[in-house]
Amino acid sequence: MANTRSAKKMVRKIARRTEVNKARRSRVRTYVRKVEEAIASGDKSAAQEALKAAQPELMRAAGKGVMHKNTSSRKVSRLSKRVGAMA
Template sequence: MANTAQARKRVLQNEKRRLHNASLRSRLRTYVKGVLKAVHVGDQEQARSALRAAESVIDKTVGKGVAHRNMAARTKSRLSARVKAMGNAAQ
């Protein structure tokens, strides 16, 4: 247990930050799932718009320090490859 006032305050701050970061990570996963769902359904236009929205959310979470930039780059690359493959398969 925290013994000093500073330590008690840090416990409260850490819990508040943990909950906020969890919310941001959840939002990130939700947007990624939206792209994957659109790809699975086969709606190319919806997949493209979902990809744009997901890339924005991914970049914002990296900027806030919640996600690592390499994870973001890897995720965006994989999602865009899936959306691009949809376009190639449709032709």
């Protein structure tokens, strides 16, 4: 357990940051899931709209440090490739 005042403060800060990051990660997963559901249903226009909403969310997560920049870029790329491949 933290003993010094600064260590106790860091514990509080880390706990707050963890909550925020958890919420952001959950939000990203929700947007990605919406795109995947639209792809599974076969509705190309809905998939494109969902991708358009998910893309800024993924890049925002990368900007905030929730995930690595390359990870979010890879996810956007793979999702857009799947949406583009739809009939």
